[in-house]
Amino acid sequence: MNAVVMGGGMSGLAAAINLLDLGIEVSVFESDSILGGRASSWHDEDGDLIDNALHVFFPYYVNLLNFFEKLGIENNIIWKNTEFYYAQAGGNLAILKFKKLPAPLHAIYAFSHLLKDYRDIPRWKVIAAALPLGLGFLLSEEKVKRLDNISMATLVYKFAPLEGLKVMEPGINGLTFTPSYAVSAKVMLNWGMKVMGSASTARVGFANGGMGEIWVDRCREYIESRGGKIFLETPVESIEVESGKVKAIRLGNGNRVEADLYISTLPPFLLRRILPKESFNLEYFRDLFYFEHAPSLSLQIWFDRKVTDVDVTFFSTDCVFNTYADLSNVLPHIFKEGSMFEMVLSPADHLIGLPDKLIFDLAIGQIENIFPLIKRDMVRKWKLVRERQGVYRPFPGMESHRPFQRSPYENLYLAGDYTRTEVSSGGMEAAIWSANKVAELVAEDYMGKAINLNVEFMQAEPFMKVARPVTFAVMIALALKAGRFFWRFLTRTGGKKT
Numbered sequence: 052m053n054a055v056v057m058g059g060g061m062s063g064l065a066a067a068i069n070l071l072d073l074g075i076e077v078s079v080f081e082s083d084s085i086l087g088g089r090a091s092s093w094h095d096e097d098g099d100l101i102d103n104a105l106h107v108f109f110p111y112y113v114n115l116l117n118f119f120e121k122l123g124i125e126n127n128i129i130w131k132n133t134e135f136y137y138a139q140a141g142g143n144l145a146i147l148k149f150k151k152l153p154a155p156l157h158a159i160y161a162f163s164h165l166l167k168d169y170r171d172i173p174r175w176k177v178i179a180a181a182l183p184l185g186l187g188f189l190l191s192e193e194k195v196k197r198l199d200n201i202s203m204a205t206l207v208y209k210f211a212p213l214e215g216l217k218v219m220e221p222g223i224n225g226l227t228f229t230p231s232y233a234v235s236a237k238v239m240l241n242w243g244m245k246v247m248g249s250a251s252t253a254r255v256g257f258a259n260g261g262m263g264e265i266w267v268d269r270c271r272e273y274i275e276s277r278g279g280k281i282f283l284e285t286p287v288e289s290i291e292v293e294s295g296k297v298k299a300i301r302l303g304n305g306n307r308v309e310a311d312l313y314i315s316t317l318p319p320f321l322l323r324r325i326l327p328k329e330s331f332n333l334e335y336f337r338d339l340f341y342f343e344h345a346p347s348l349s350l351q352i353w354f355d356r357k358v359t360d361v362d363v364t365f366f367s368t369d370c371v372f373n374t375y376a377d378l379s380n381v382l383p384h385i386f387k388e389g390s391m392f393e394m395v396l397s398p399a400d401h402l403i404g405l406p407d408k409l410i411f412d413l414a415i416g417q418i419e420n421i422f423p424l425i426k427r428d429m430v431r432k433w434k435l436v437r438e439r440q441g442v443y444r445p446f447p448g449m450e451s452h453r454p455f456q457r458s459p460y461e462n463l464y465l466a467g468d469y470t471r472t473e474v475s476s477g478g479m480e481a482a483i484w485s486a487n488k489v490a491e492l493v494a495e496d497y498m499g500k501a502i503n504l505n506v507e508f509m510q511a512e513p514f515m516k517v518a519r520p521v522t523f524a525v526m527i528a529l530a531l532k533a534g535r536f537f538w539r540f541l542t543r544t545g546g547k548k549t
């Protein structure tokens with residue numbers, strides 16, 4: 052049996068590896084000149100490392116971590132302390148610092164620590180805005196799923212002044228490239244529960260090198276050493292369908308390729324362009340038109356001296372950037388001279404039409420405002436990356452449009468971070484999960500065997516298992532106490548009247 056994999060990003064290479072492991076011959080067709088898609092990197096004309104974008108890993112990426120372990124590259128992720136720095140105007144730094152305490156004490160400690168120095172909004176608004184995140188732990192999975200129909204801003208508005216969202220906005224923007232008023236509450240609660248659920252999961256890992264360097268070459272080696280073929284600069288231009296099956300794909304070089312199985316790992320915006328028109332008679336494929344692109348840009352700035360000593364992620368609000376890191380501290384063995392800021396610019400809807408220089412000017416002006424010791428003339432070099440950017444926009448209601456990996460065409464499967472997963476709304480874990488799911492489905496559909504590649508992330512915190520019953524018990528106890536108090540008050544008042 053042979054398979055065509057369309058796209059050589061993380062889901063494409065993982066799918067190719069999984070299929071090879073099942074004994075299927077694989078050919079990967081990638082339109083770009085490099086592999087890795089959005090999680091790639093390269094060196095520029097000066098030999099400097101350019102990441103497609105700053106990527107961070109979370110401990111809940113259990114399937115990605117298993118995949119890296121299988122390839123022997125798990126040590127290519129460097130895990131950092133359980134801290135997130137809020138860099139605010141005038142050089143003020145506030146730290147969301149998680150301590151090794153049982154949940155929820157770890158979160159109470161972290162927010163108290165943040166409040167010591169956080170200045171953007173009054174403290175009570177930060178506390179009120181944190182309540183909806185806590186809500187995630189108290190609701191059943193089903194209820195959290197239903198919150199896909201409202202935005203994060205709507206949810207917060209039920210509990211707190213909207214201004215309270217300021218503290219969450221950089222995280223929301225950095226993860227989804229979408230403002231809080233347009234992002235599904237379910238998506239953010241899910242993320243909050245996985246990351247903030249315990250002190251050990253509230254941390255990030257960084258690539259120990261270029262984002263692509265840490266995993267792409269090893270995947271290529273794995274695929275080619277098992278007879279898999281990889282074709283770069285070979286875009287798939289159309290998909291031919293006959294009698295409910297994919298018959299062939301047409302390539303940019305004019306070639307037509309037939310296979311038994313076809314795996315698309317192309318983003319939805321591209322896949323819907325190359326499917327034949329009759330596909331859209333099926334609701335499954337019509338759903339692809341619900342996907343909107345949430346644009347981002349990636350900015351790297353090299354300074355001629357050290358400008359910070361922080362080796363974890365920074366968050367900033369009201370700037371063109373939201374999540375960033377000084378890689379000279381994160382990876383001192385690689386960035387040896389001066390500081391290097393790697394910054395995600397998002398939501399970038401209002402930026403992408405602007406010239407590079409203007410975008411840099413906006414960013415450096417805001418950096419000078421946040422870090423008073425940094426001056427524009429310390430910049431040695433900067434690079435704006437526009438290609439391979441963006442994710443799909445997780446609007447409220449989008450979860451129901453994410454396609455399941457098994458398509459209605461019997462030999463076509465879809466993988467990619469936008470396809471339906473239990474893990475997150477896009478991101479690298481979703482890419483790997485979807486590639487694993489495709490292999491599970493192929494094994495079931497074509498080999499009649501059940502394999503389980505995906506594992507479910509479980510919060511190890513014992514408190515979280517009992518959080519709901521304990522909270523409901525406390526609430527009922529409080530309600531009974533309040534009821535007794537009012538009953539006594541009423542009966543006493545009534546007594547006086549008679």
Ligand SMILES: Cc1cc2nc3c(=O)[nH]c(=O)nc-3n(C[C@H](O)[C@H](O)[C@H](O)COP(=O)(O)OP(=O)(O)OC[C@H]3O[C@@H](n4cnc5c(N)ncnc54)[C@H](O)[C@@H]3O)c2cc1C
Nearest residue numbers: 058060061062082088089104106107287441467468478479
């Ligand atoms: C700025 C930025 C920051 C991010 N930060 C994080 C992060 O911190 N943590 C995290 O988990 N995730 C992050 N992500 C998301 C992460 O990069 C993606 O989820 C992941 O790389 C998606 O992999 P994929 O294989 O699904 O898609 P892609 O990487 O997009 O792969 C699709 C591939 O298909 C190829 N292709 C397109 N058209 C054709 C065609 N016609 N024929 C053949 N090939 C084609 C593309 O070139 C590409 O290689 C970030 C993304 C961006 C843009």
